[in-house]
Amino acid sequence: xxxxxxxxxxxxxxxxxxxxxxxxxxxxxxxxxxxxxxxxxxxxxxxxxxxxxxxxxxxxxxxxxxxxxxxxxxxxxxxxxxxxxxxxxxxxxxxxxxxxxxxxxxxxxxxxxxxxxxxxxxxxxxxxxxxxxxxxxx
Amino acid sequence: xxxxxxxxxxxxxxxxxxxxxxxxxxxxxxxxxxxxxxxxxxxxxxxxxxxxxxxxxxxxxxxxxxxxxxxxxxxxxxxxxxxxxxxxxxxxxxxxxxxxxxxxxxxxxxxxxxxxxxxxxxxxxxxxxxxxxxxxxxxxxxxxxxxxxxxxxxxxxxxxxxxxxxxxxxxxxxxxxx
Numbered sequence: 334x335x336x337x338x339x340x341x342x343x344x345x346x347x348x349x350x351x352x353x354x355x356x357x358x359x360x361x362x363x364x365x366x367x368x369x370x371x372x373x374x375x376x377x378x379x380x381x382x383x384x385x386x387x388x389x390x391x392x393x394x395x396x397x398x399x400x401x402x403x404x405x406x407x408x409x410x411x412x413x414x415x416x417x418x419x420x421x422x423x424x425x426x427x428x429x430x431x432x433x434x435x436x437x438x439x440x441x442x443x444x445x446x447x448x449x450x451x452x453x454x455x456x457x458x459x460x461x462x463x464x465x466x467x468x469x470x471x
Numbered sequence: 472x473x474x475x476x477x478x479x480x481x482x483x484x485x486x487x488x489x490x491x492x493x494x495x496x497x498x499x500x501x502x503x504x505x506x507x508x509x510x511x512x513x514x515x516x517x518x519x520x521x522x523x524x525x526x527x528x529x530x531x532x533x534x535x536x537x538x539x540x541x542x543x544x545x546x547x548x549x550x551x552x553x554x555x556x557x558x559x560x561x562x563x564x565x566x567x568x569x570x571x572x573x574x575x576x577x578x579x580x581x582x583x584x585x586x587x588x589x590x591x592x593x594x595x596x597x598x599x600x601x602x603x604x605x606x607x608x609x610x611x612x613x614x615x616x617x618x619x620x621x622x623x624x625x626x627x628x629x630x631x632x633x634x635x636x637x638x639x640x641x642x643x644x645x646x647x648x649x
Binding site: 446 | 569618
């Protein structure tokens with residue numbers, strides 16, 4: 334993306350402040366996800382679990398070092414985090430070299446992501462074992 | 472007034488004048504890129520047509536002529552342009568995945584679909600189409616973030632607000648008078 338340096342700096346500040354704020358919020362909010370965590374609006378309306386359902390609780394669990402609980406709330410989030418971290422590292426490395434081009438993705442990365450997300454969406458709504466393990470539980 | 476844009480013998484697409492100016496400023500378009508619009512006798516460098524201070528409106532004769540050939544800089548034998556496409560536009564895949572996992576569907580998934588289109592269109596040599604899909608991926612990413620993020624933001628404000636209220640309420644109840 335080409336944007337003025339001032340805008341880029343503002344954006345970085347915004348992202349950094351948001352991340353720090355969320356991190357502090359999760360840590361201060363106590364060891365178990367309390368009721369004030371907002372419900373997914375999609376789940377509230379349709380009763381179905383979307384691919385993002387449970388991700389707030391999963392992040393909350395991860396912030397307290399509970400990997401098993403996080404997997405129970407949203408396994409897709411936990412599995413995607415290392416990939417996202419790898420992307421972020423590559424992005425930082427490129428930016429430090431002054432290279433603004435997009436990070437190279439493996440071929441068909443977008444197609445794979447689409448298939449995984451849509452399958453996860455369908456499977457976690459099935460009412461039978463073992464698919465119920467994909468629905469948020471803890 | 473819409474202008475055709477070309478770089479290295481490849482048409483990049485048709486853009487309105489205002490958008491070309493912003494893209495020239497942001498560096499997405501180069502002053503050396505060629506532009507042409509209905510009524511211009513030949514393609515001209517963007518720098519000539521879009522001078523920052525005094526824009527030169529091209530003369531518009533009432534003749535609708537077909538676009539002249541893009542000046543051949545280095546044509547490969549066989550008529551196929553040899554110049555490579557511009558680098559692939561960012562497909563926003565990572566952002567659309569983040570939006571899907573952290574916010575609510577279906578908008579993050581729409582964004583991922585457009586990300587796949589960026590890749591497939593670019594692979595077919597359709598640079599303008601890939602750019603358009605990248606734009607759509609970005610739009611749906613923001614739709615997902617705003618619709619999915621607002622409840623989270625609201626909860627944060629509510630939580631923070633009720634903590635403050637509780638604090639003040641507790642102080643007032645304890646007979647504390649500052």
